[in-house]
Amino acid sequence: MERLSGLDASFLYLESPSQLMHVCAVMVLDPDTMPGGYSYATLRSTLDERVRKVPQFTRKVRRVPLDLGHPVWVHDDHFSVDHHLHRMALPQPAGHAELMEMCGHLAGLPMDRGRPLWEMNVIEGYRDSDGREKLVVFTKMHHATVDGASGANLISYLCSLEPDAPPLALDVLEMDGRDPGSLELFGRGVLNTLARPLTIPKMLGPSLGLITETIGRARHGTAMAPPLTAPRTSFNGTITGDRVIATADMDLEDVKAVRRATGATVNDIVLSIAGGALREYLSDRDELPESSLLATVPVSVRGESKHDGGANKVSALFTHLGTDIADPLERLKAMAEENKNAKEHHNAISADTLQDWAEFAAPRTFGLAVRAYAGMRLAEKHPVIHNLVISNVPGPPIPLYFAGARIDGMYPLGPVFHGAGLNITVLSNNGVIHVGIIACDQSVRNPDKLVAKFPSELAHLKAEVGA
The missing domain is CATH 3.30.559.30 (Nonribosomal peptide synthetase, condensation domain)
Known part of the structure; x- marks a missing residue:
């Protein structure tokens, strides 16, 4: 368990159906560098193994009773990568315009706050301006979870310096794995409220x-x-x-x-x-x-x-x-x-x-x-x-590989x-x-x-x- 800071929690409070507080990125990947070639099953298995080692990917938000304090992060005991990793394909023929249209649609969808606040959409069927087939991963992470620097750090953990190398090192968050009771959260909320002035x-x-x-x-x-x-x-x-x-x-x-x-x-x-x-x-x-x-x-x-x-x-x-x-x-x-x-x-x-x-x-x-x-x-x-x-x-300044695929483009997108x-x-x-x-x-x-x-x-x- 870890309490959200006031700034982290503010991004939850500021969110509405029209003012979405997640940050996104469009990652354009070269699947030809993947050892053994691209397969969705292999990519899913690699990501499943890596995200389970980092609490930021497996924690979810829990509210304090009566909203007496900022929410807390707790481990999602029912975590499944299939709740966060989705596979889709562009209608053919598909170029840059079709890709941008799909990414815009995905960016406008809110995330489920009952689960860890991140998503990845694996988009197949995209061809760049030279006609080469590329793989695209559209990522979404809530601003309560990351800022620009920490978000880049988390994504880099899923990457490596060579196609078949282990992921980059990351200072992972140490978090108490307890799921606190409602009475404990209520008590903590009361104490924080009294101490705030x-x-x-x-x-x-x-x-x-x-x-x-x-x-x-x-x-x-x-x-x-x-x-x-x-x-x-x-x-x-x-x-x-x-x-x-x-x-x-x-x-x-x-x-x-x-x-x-x-x-x-x-x-x-x-x-x-x-x-x-x-x-x-x-x-x-x-x-x-x-x-x-x-x-x-x-x-x-x-x-x-x-x-x-x-x-x-x-x-x-x-x-x-x-x-x-x-x-x-x-x-x-x-x-x-x-x-x-x-x-x-x-x-x-x-x-x-x-x-x-x-x-x-x-x-x-x-x-x-x-x-x-x-x-x-x-x-x-x-x-x-x-x-x-x-x-x-x-x-x-050097090439990075996402699950073995070289990153040819990484376009970050903040909230509006x-x-x-x-x-x-x-x-x-x-x-x-x-x-x-x-x-x-x-x-x-x-x-x-x-x-x-x-x-x-x-x-x-x-x-x-x-x-």
């Missing part, structure tokens, strides 16, 4: 210091971009539960060439490319606002947090994307300066601030608030908090929210930057047109700097 004084000091720091930086023009100042776009409203997905690739060496020519970081370049792609996409739709779009960028605090428990060790910063700047090089320069200020401002914030305050999240209050917020369509009535979420996840129905995540993998876009289908109807602009924006930027 005692933690407020120790959090007020850092929080007040943050306010003072922010005011000072704002006076000197070095504060990160403030929320609630974003312009309104078509993807900043109330969302539905239907999802659309699009993917693209960029050459990591091209990004490094721009980095060498400009001194900007890879993250600066990626955000600048995203800004250029969004500028062109909105301009094509006659929706480009005069002021820059504002993005939330998740930041891992795994190495800085003082909390031992909890799957999510994240914070966030806000940054403008330079969508109001036409010149790619000028946009990159502005992006680098903006990110420098945002990082310095973010570093002045305690790594545990978000996790500490999340402990006060109340299950019933959060659930009712989310439903009222959506039902009253409040996202369309107050100033826009942020336009979208963008994540940049560093991946392996009321008020911000677009999420862009990029991941570097073996010399390629994979771009994954997920959105509410009412917010972004043609995500393929947006994602197609990422490689062309990188080409423009590379030409501009003469790299």
